[in-house]
Amino acid sequence: MKMKKEYATLGLALVLAGCGGGQAVTQPGDTTLSQDMDTAKDAVGLERLAVAEQQYRAAGQRAVARDDVTAIGDAGYNLATVQLDEGKPQDALSTVTATRSALAMRGQTGDDSGLDLVQAGALHRLGRETEAAAAASRAAGAQDTDIVEKAQLIRGLIADDSGDQATLASVDAYFANLTGKLPDSWTADAKEIAARNLLVTGGSTQTAMQDAMQAATIRQTQVDYRDMARALGVAGRAAAKAGNAQAAAQLYARASQSALQAGDKTTAAQWAKLAGTTSAVDPFALPATATTKKK
Incomplete structure (x- = not known):
């Protein structure tokens, strides 16, 4: 049985990688395994x-159970x-480690570039930038052009956050x-990196x-709202650097609200602070229940 990865972006707040479904392309196959992968892929599409x-x-x-090294690798990557898109970077790292171990046990000892990619994203989320940069560099050497492109994006995000102007350039x-x-x-990723580099180089x-x-x-x-929010945050940086405090505050607030609804509470809080508020604002939150104290 041959399973399949797909590298469509899901927004990883920085990151990064996509999730795929699987299907049997040879017979005989395992219908249960294929159905599990297909159901998961459909669930991703519905968020x-x-x-x-x-x-x-x-x-x-x-x-x-099938002792299928290819399917193990694909299911582990997905x-x-x-988990990373759910905001669980530590769980994602644990899954990467366990998947690598299962692959090595079955004779696959080379590094998997897909696993390197998601590992880089998870490490970046956790602020472990040196390790994240190393994993992203490994992924950037992949044969799969989709992995290479996303790895380059992550390298750029890490470099910008770390003040590594040479790598960002x-x-x-x-x-x-x-x-x-x-x-x-890819065009969106290129525009974001170009904007970041312009802001660093003056x-x-x-x-x-505009980028x-x-x-x-x-x-x-x-419908890639986490990465959209990140781009709004970069636009906010540009407005702030141009001296337009009002536009910057509005862009940061928009980025914060979008990230909050997309489930990225940590980044939402950071942008809310830059917007001049104490916490991310949800304009559609349920009103607080009024309580009347009886005297």
Whole structure:
């Protein structure tokens, strides 16, 4: 049985990787394993990540029962990616470690670039930037162009957060040198990295804001709200650097509200602080229940 990974972005607040479903392409196959992977993929499409996590775990358990090294690797990658998108970077790291161990036990000793990719995203979420950069660099050497592209994005985000201007510039050059018709998600990533590099190098803040907003618009269309929120945050940086405090506060507030609804509470709180508020605001929250004290 051959399983399948798909690397469509789900927004990982920085990150990063996508989740896939699986299907049998040879016979005989394991219908239960295929159904678990398909159900998980459908759940991801509906943003029911808790269900997807449960189904990818079931697929992994079935793959172990089958002693299928390919299916184990794919289920482990997909499970770790969903956990990361749920805001569980430590769980994602544990899944990556367990998956690597299961693969090595079955003779697959080389590093899996997909696992390197999700590991880089998880480590970045945890603030372990040196380790994250190393994992992203390994993933950037993959044969799969989708993995390479996402690895370069993560390298750029890590470099920007770490003050590594040389790496950020090299990632910007990577995207600038891409040719041909690019997937929209790649264009959005390229625009975000270009905006970040302009802000670091003292380039045009207006161009940086335009690039960031273009990235946000593309991601909005693709229903990629976590990465959209991050691009809004970059636009906020550009507005602040241009001296437009009001526009910056509005952009940070928009990024905060979007991230909060997308489940990224930590980043939402950070942007809320930059917007000048104490916490992320939910304009559609249920009103507080009034209580009347009887005297």
